[in-house]
Amino acid sequence: MSSPDYDVIIVGTGPTGLGAAFHLVEHSSSLSILMVDREKICSGGLLNDCKQNYTFPIGFAVENWSREEAERLLPQVEKWLQPVIKEKQNIDVYRRRAERLGTTLLDIRQAHVGTDRSLRLIQYLRDELSRRGVQFLLEREVTDIFDNASGTGIVMSDGESFRGRRVVVSPGRKGFSFLQQVMERMGIFYIDNVVDVGIRIETKRENYPIVNDYYDPKFIFPNSVRTFCTNSGLAKVVLERYQEFNLVNGHALSEHHSGNNLVNFALLKTIGLKNPVRSGQQMAVFLARLANEIGGGMPLMQRVGDFRMGKRSSGETFNEDLYDFPPSCQVTPGDLGLAVPAKIMRHLWEAMKRLDTIVPGVLHPSTIMYYPEIKMYANKPAFLDSHFRVSACVYMAGDGAGTSRGITGAWASGIRVSEGILQSFAADF
Numbered sequence: 001m002s003s004p005d006y007d008v009i010i011v012g013t014g015p016t017g018l019g020a021a022f023h024l025v026e027h028s029s030s031l032s033i034l035m036v037d038r039e040k041i042c043s044g045g046l047l048n049d050c051k052q053n054y055t056f057p058i059g060f061a062v063e064n065w066s067r068e069e070a071e072r073l074l075p076q077v078e079k080w081l082q083p084v085i086k087e088k089q090n091i092d093v094y095r096r097r098a099e100r101l102g103t104t105l106l107d108i109r110q111a112h113v114g115t116d117r118s119l120r121l122i123q124y125l126r127d128e129l130s131r132r133g134v135q136f137l138l139e140r141e142v143t144d145i146f147d148n149a150s151g152t153g154i155v156m157s158d159g160e161s162f163r164g165r166r167v168v169v170s171p172g173r174k175g176f177s178f179l180q181q182v183m184e185r186m187g188i189f190y191i192d193n194v195v196d197v198g199i200r201i202e203t204k205r206e207n208y209p210i211v212n213d214y215y216d217p218k219f220i221f222p223n224s225v226r227t228f229c230t231n232s233g234l235a236k237v238v239l240e241r242y243q244e245f246n247l248v249n250g251h252a253l254s255e256h257h258s259g260n261n262l263v264n265f266a267l268l269k270t271i272g273l274k275n276p277v278r279s280g281q282q283m284a285v286f287l288a289r290l291a292n293e294i295g296g297g298m299p300l301m302q303r304v305g306d307f308r309m310g311k312r313s314s315g316e317t318f319n320e321d322l323y324d325f326p327p328s329c330q331v332t333p334g335d336l337g338l339a340v341p342a343k344i345m346r347h348l349w350e351a352m353k354r355l356d357t358i359v360p361g362v363l364h365p366s367t368i369m370y371y372p373e374i375k376m377y378a379n380k381p382a383f384l385d386s387h388f389r390v391s392a393c394v395y396m397a398g399d400g401a402g403t404s405r406g407i408t409g410a411w412a413s414g415i416r417v418s419e420g421i422l423q424s425f426a427a428d429f
């Protein structure tokens with residue numbers, strides 16, 4: 001057997017891959033490392049908005065993390081990302097109101113880079129790794145992973161292959177299907193029974209003034225509903241494009257830009273499927289397709305005023321006198337009631353009503369509800385150890401493998417993988 005091309009190959013240059021690479025170069029300068037990505041620059045949240053949460057459990061998949069383990073690694077994440085933590089005010093006022101309604105407001109250490117400045121951060125991180133000898137192979141897609149008698153490595157879409165002593169697979173949420181295919185082929189047992197389904201709310205800043213005190217307020221409501229990824233300043237709802245459908249998401253530019261007076265945030269419900277239904281991914285695809293079908297290939301949007309009256313929003317009526325701001329994302333005006341399963345809609349709406357009592361104004365008739373916002377990161381491979389190893393020499397981590405739900409948790413997952421790799425190298429000698 002010929003010797004491997006690299007000590008470590010990392011698939012995916014998102015925060016998981018970066019966290020793994022930085023930990024490796026910091027602790028062993030002699031390792032040869034290759035990072036591969038099908039994009040030119042890492043996509044996902046490091047590029048879009050780049051809010052960083054430094055308080056457990058935000059961004060972590062709690063089934064794989066203890067508070068102690070997360071708090072041990074978060075300072076290491078902070079060391080490389082060098083966040084400027086945002087100030088918060090009046091938290092107690094909102095918290096007391098929330099508690100009366102059976103709702104929790106989490107107090108999170110948070111930083112916000114903004115989409116306009118995140119590119120610079122990514123470039124800095126990449127330059128730093130290059131300077132330390134890490135090689136990058138960009139705009140190249142990995143189609144398979146192998147770990148067998150002939151060695152360990154990756155196969156590219158053009159058939160070329162590279163061998164590594166260890167392979168880290170961290171393809172993120174968009175690599176969900178790729179990861180599932182690899183696990184099927186490698187015979188790795190996994191479950192995929194959890195999915196987050198929800199709406200993105202957009203309203204005028206004056207209708208959601210809590211953002212003046214707390215940039216990304218994290219409310220936890222009954223029925224597994226939570227607020228997620230709040231954006232203000234120059235904030236926009238955006239399309240998250242997949243091959244077969246479009247979802248919505250949101251981002252904002254840094255505070256250096258003057259604002260558009262809008263706020264957007266997601267309201268997500270976590271759904272844990274029980275037997276006989278097994279795949280959260282399949283359910284998500286089904287729901288996304290249904291909404292896009294009704295929306296003529298696009299997500300749907302509906303004004304709260306129309307929703308309350310039980311009538312669809314239409315192009316002609318979408319901007320009537322009460323509806324006093326244009327949507328920042330042009331999708332199809334319609335009726336969410338046709339697309340969102342009743343139980344999910346009921347729980348989301350109950351959360352909205354609670355939120356409107358805690359922060360009066362958010363249910364203004366002009367507020368827009370966009371659908372679908374769906375998080376498909378619930379592949380859960382059967383890990384062989386606490387470093388997310390799935391076979392003799394292959395590790396799977398990050399949002400795609402269900403070990404994280406945000407930038408900091410993903411970066412920490414990468415560190416945990418690299419700790420395992422370094423231990424295994426030490427044991428080889």
Ligand SMILES: Cc1cc2nc3c(=O)[nH]c(=O)nc-3n(C[C@H](O)[C@H](O)[C@H](O)COP(=O)(O)OP(=O)(O)OC[C@H]3O[C@@H](n4cnc5c(N)ncnc54)[C@H](O)[C@@H]3O)c2cc1C
Nearest residue numbers: 012014015016038044045051142171172175398399406407
């Ligand atoms: C629009 C948007 C905004 C977000 N905003 C935030 C935020 O503000 N704060 C926050 O904490 N989280 C945010 N998130 C979530 C955050 O992006 C993820 O939690 C985090 O990036 C996960 O890191 P990861 O390394 O696991 O995956 P990713 O960051 O998704 O990186 C995976 C990488 O693998 C590459 N890849 C995938 N498949 C292959 C393949 N077959 N071959 C080669 N390369 C492949 C992808 O191109 C990608 O660059 C956001 C997500 C999105 C989509």
